[in-house]
Amino acid sequence: MNLKNNLLKVLSGEEVDVTPVVSVTQIGVVEAMEKTGAFWPEAHTDAEKMAKLGSSLYELAGLECAKIPFCLTVEAEAMGCKVDLEGNDKTPEVSETPFKSGNDITVPADFLSSGRIPVVLEAVEKLKEEYADNLPIIVGMTGPFTLAGHLLGVENLVRYMKTSPNEVEAALENSLDACMDYAEALSEVKPDVICVADPTAAPELIDPLQFKSVVKPRLEDLANTIKTKKVLHICGSTQPIIRDMASIGYDGISVEEKVDIARAKQDVEKGGKIMRVGGKTMSIGGDSSSKIVGNISTTQTLFTGSPEEVKAEVKRALEAGVDIVAPGCGLAPRSPIENIKAMVEGRNEFYNI
Amino acid sequence: MSYEELENEIDQSFVAVRYNVEIEGPAIKPDEDPDVVNILPTDEPYRAIALAVLYEDRDASLTNVKKALDEGVSPIDVINNGLMKGMDAVSLLYTKGFYFLPDLMLAGDGMMEGVKECEQVLGHKSETKGTVVSFVAEGDPHDIGKNLVVMFLRANGYEAIDMGRDVPTADVVEAVKEHKPIFMTGTALMTTTMTVFPKVVKALQKEGLEVPAIGCGGGAVRRDFVESFPMSVYGVEAYHAPKLADAIVKDKKTWKGLRKEYSDIVGEFVSEYS
Numbered sequence: 001m002n003l004k005n006n007l008l009k010v011l012s013g014e015e016v017d018v019t020p021v022v023s024v025t026q027i028g029v030v031e032a033m034e035k036t037g038a039f040w041p042e043a044h045t046d047a048e049k050m051a052k053l054g055s056s057l058y059e060l061a062g063l064e065c066a067k068i069p070f071c072l073t074v075e076a077e078a079m080g081c082k083v084d085l086e087g088n089d090k091t092p093e094v095s096e097t098p099f100k101s102g103n104d105i106t107v108p109a110d111f112l113s114s115g116r117i118p119v120v121l122e123a124v125e126k127l128k129e130e131y132a133d134n135l136p137i138i139v140g141m142t143g144p145f146t147l148a149g150h151l152l153g154v155e156n157l158v159r160y161m162k163t164s165p166n167e168v169e170a171a172l173e174n175s176l177d178a179c180m181d182y183a184e185a186l187s188e189v190k191p192d193v194i195c196v197a198d199p200t201a202a203p204e205l206i207d208p209l210q211f212k213s214v215v216k217p218r219l220e221d222l223a224n225t226i227k228t229k230k231v232l233h234i235c236g237s238t239q240p241i242i243r244d245m246a247s248i249g250y251d252g253i254s255v256e257e258k259v260d261i262a263r264a265k266q267d268v269e270k271g272g273k274i275m276r277v278g279g280k281t282m283s284i285g286g287d288s289s290s291k292i293v294g295n296i297s298t299t300q301t302l303f304t305g306s307p308e309e310v311k312a313e314v315k316r317a318l319e320a321g322v323d324i325v326a327p328g329c330g331l332a333p334r335s336p337i338e339n340i341k342a343m344v345e346g347r348n349e350f351y352n353i
Numbered sequence: 354m355s356y357e358e359l360e361n362e363i364d365q366s367f368v369a370v371r372y373n374v375e376i377e378g379p380a381i382k383p384d385e386d387p388d389v390v391n392i393l394p395t396d397e398p399y400r401a402i403a404l405a406v407l408y409e410d411r412d413a414s415l416t417n418v419k420k421a422l423d424e425g426v427s428p429i430d431v432i433n434n435g436l437m438k439g440m441d442a443v444s445l446l447y448t449k450g451f452y453f454l455p456d457l458m459l460a461g462d463g464m465m466e467g468v469k470e471c472e473q474v475l476g477h478k479s480e481t482k483g484t485v486v487s488f489v490a491e492g493d494p495h496d497i498g499k500n501l502v503v504m505f506l507r508a509n510g511y512e513a514i515d516m517g518r519d520v521p522t523a524d525v526v527e528a529v530k531e532h533k534p535i536f537m538t539g540t541a542l543m544t545t546t547m548t549v550f551p552k553v554v555k556a557l558q559k560e561g562l563e564v565p566a567i568g569c570g571g572g573a574v575r576r577d578f579v580e581s582f583p584m585s586v587y588g589v590e591a592y593h594a595p596k597l598a599d600a601i602v603k604d605k606k607t608w609k610g611l612r613k614e615y616s617d618i619v620g621e622f623v624s625e626y627s
Contacts, residue, residue, distance in 0.1 A: 090545055093494045155458070155497050162409065162455045204572070205497075207453040236572070240450075299544045299573045304581075329573070332544035 003064040004136040004192060010323055011193065011229045011251040013289050018351055019318060019325055021344045022065035023057070024138055024195035024231045024254045024293055026330030030089050031337045032056035040333075041085040044070060044092060047122035055127060058135055061340040065193075066127050067138045069120050070330075072197055075142045075178055076150035078115035080108065089333040094150045102160075102170030105151050107178045112185050124189045136192040141182055143198025143232075144218045148175040158205055161214070168214065176218045180225045187227035195231040195254065196222060202236030211241050216248060223249045231293055235329045242267040246290040254293035256328030257300070257313075261320035264292055291323035296343060303332040307342035314346030383407050383451065389442045398426060399435040406439025406464045409456060414463035418470045428471035432508075436467045440508060444592040448621065454497070457591070461504045468508060481512045483535035483602050485594075486528045489518035490539055490571075493546035498571050501591035502538050509595035511536075522549060526556050529564060536598045537564050538588065542572035550574075551582040558584075565601045566608035568594055576625050586611040589626070593619045 007020045033039045036056045038049035054068035071092040077083045082096035099105050108114060120139065127137045142150070148171040149157045160167040179196075186194055200206075201215045223230055232245055233254035245253045246268040255264060268290055295317060296302055301310045314325055325347055331340075354362075384393060384407060393407070394400050398421040405414035414436075421431050443460040446452040452460075485506050489499045496518040506513040514532055516524065529537070541547040550569045557563065569579045570588035579587035586608045588594060600606040600618045611618060615626040 087492070090492050091543070095494065154495075155500070158455050158497070159458055162459055203453070205454050207455070297575075299547070299575050300577060303544055304578060329544070332548075334545070334548070 002134060004134055007136045008229060010291055019347060020064050021325040021347050023067050023326050024233055025327055026070050027057050027067045028053050028070040028333060029331055029335050030333050032060055033088060035060060040088045044085050045116060045119055047119045047126055050123040051126040057340050061337050062344045063340055065136045065138050068123050072142045074116045074120060075147050075182055078111050078117050079178055081150060097151055099151045102167045105171055105174035111181055121189050124191050138193040138195055139186055139191040140195045140197055143196045144172055144176040144179045145215045146198045146200040148172050149200040154200055161206055161210055172218055179222050183222060183225045191228055193229045193231055194226050195233055197233040199235045202234050202238060203240050204236045208240040212244050216244055220248045243270055250290055252291040252293045255295050257295045257297040259295055261317055261322050265321045293324040293326050294322060295328040298327045298329045298331055302327055302339045303335045307338050310339045310342035311346030314343055315350050318350045383446055388445055392438055392442045394434055394438050402435030403439035406436055406460050407442050409459035409463060411463040411466055414467045418467040422474050428474045431471050432468055436464045440464050457501060464508055465504060482510045484512045484532045485536045485598055486514045486532055486534040487538045488516040488520040488525050490541035490546040490549035491521050492519060493541045493543055494518050495542035498540040498591060502594045505592045505595050511598055522553050522556050525553050526560055529562050534564055536601050537567040538594055539567055539569050540571040541574055544573040547574045554582050554584045566611050568597055584608050589623050
């Protein structure tokens with residue numbers, strides 16, 4: 001089976017014999033770092049090591065993709081934020097931002113050559129050299145709302161959603177500019193899939209109606225600049241926004257275990273094809289083309305559960321109709337490789353292969 | 354074909370699209386929700402005070418509270434019958450899915466503004482039911498959840514020690530020694546950092562320290578994980594924190610009891626505990 005074609009077929013809406021098992025989210029785990037010698041924090045800043053760790057779970061556990069980078073702070077750092085990269089079992093976090101208000105945010109002239117953006121681009125090239133046509137290469141990037149949260153502070157941004165719409169507009173427009181520049185640069189090095197992660201837009205943080213009116217149009221603009229297959233990842237209880245996520249124009253939507261896959265499937269069907277009316281996205285009914293990616297629990301099963309529990313959860317997800325099996329969120333760095341293997345094995349057992 | 358039959362044939366959800374209109378549901382005023390009506394006080398000045406909180410209006414909240422205090426209303430009554438009722442209504446609407454996190458934060462701002470004003474008149478903090486220590490797990494910079502927990506605890510008359518975010522486990526142990534809290538809360542957004550909770554418990558046990566319960570909650574945290582080590586209880590919502598603390602103070606509950614009777618203690622159906 002050609003893993004790359006298999007994944008791309010699913011995302012194009014074609015039938016496949018075997019559901020792919022990939023990850024569109026963070027996949028750096030400590031056990032794999034020890035086995036490959038590509039440790040954090042070096043793997044965040046060194047393209048060679050990033051590529052090595054990014055493909056480690058394919059090599060060690062049979063996961064059917066390579067995925068880089070391992071955090072959502074690449075863009076924020078290139079915009080001028082301080083990022084704490086330290087530690088080999090903790091994901092990087094933004095520690096300081098120079099921005100006070102939405103209008104302050106500007107995309108630096110050398111944005112695309114700043115911070116770790118060149119590292120990610122180079123790592124994609126390296127992975128392509130190494131795995132050429134068999135292994136799909138998935139690159140993650142930050143969505144505009146989450147980036148705006150990094151730049152202004154999530155708590156501030158969430159408050160502004162109710163108190164200062166102008167502030168939000170300015171912050172989002174400027175963040176979106178950065179996202180679009182980055183998406184274009186990524187598209188040029190041609191990974192197979194770009195996954196936009198926008199976890200700050202989850203219903204835990206903002207009103208689903210505001211997701212629709214404020215965040216969705218930006219995610220749509222971003223989708224239009226991505227030239228590869230694209231997946232939208234939002235963690236949390238995204239059930240109320242599934243329909244909106246599925247009608248933006250992403251080939252896949254990635255959700256976590258709080259979402260009921262069977263219900264999500266129904267919602268996606270209601271999502272409908274989209275058309276643009278007066279600059280606004282409108283659903284015109286019919287089936288949406290977004291596929292559902294997910295939703296194996298990274299907190300319970302993959303991290304602290306047994307391989308048997310992982311297999312059982314994978315089978316449940318497949319029965320419920322998930323289109324691509326994947327962790328519901330970024331892997332916890334202390335997750336055992338055994339459990340990632342079990343994800344693939346669970347799928348194999350489901351199909352008797 | 355009758356009109357009723359025809360109506361059933363048409364997929365109504367897309368009828369409005371040709372007019373570039375989307376149906377988003379009826380507009381209901383927050384104070385008209387039947388359950389909120391039961392919570393809100395009907396007599397002034399409490400109603401106005403509660404409504405300002407419900408409508409997330411910080412300035413109006415402050416003005417109303419000042420006015421009531423000037424008129425000689427007892428600050429304790431202003432807090433308990435006005436501000437808190439407003440916040441109860443906000444929590445309720447949050448549970449029902451009408452309000453979201455920004456609403457909790459902004460209504461909380463309005464309420465805390467009023468509480469501060471009342472405390473000034475009292476000349477001291479309103480009676481303290483007990484001391485609670487709140488921290489964000491080591492390595493985790495996400496503190497929105499902890500801020501809400503602290504706000505709810507303070508509003509309910511607890512002395513909440515806010516240890517901030519990314520708190521080293523050793524500091525948590527020191528804080529327990531110093532403050533001897535009746536309850537603790539630990540929050541974590543990330544799967545990686547929730548592993549700090551059992552470490553905190555171990556560190557406390559090593560020092561021979563004990564707290565009646567540590568409420569653990571946050572984004573990635575799940576009940577099964579929290580119940581895999583002692584001294585802890587999985588906290589589902591931030592506004593449950595004062596109710597758990599009340600159960601500890603009034604009914605001498607410990608983590609075992611809190612786990613068993615969670616839904617009863619917080620007074621609502623909690624799917625995580627069913």
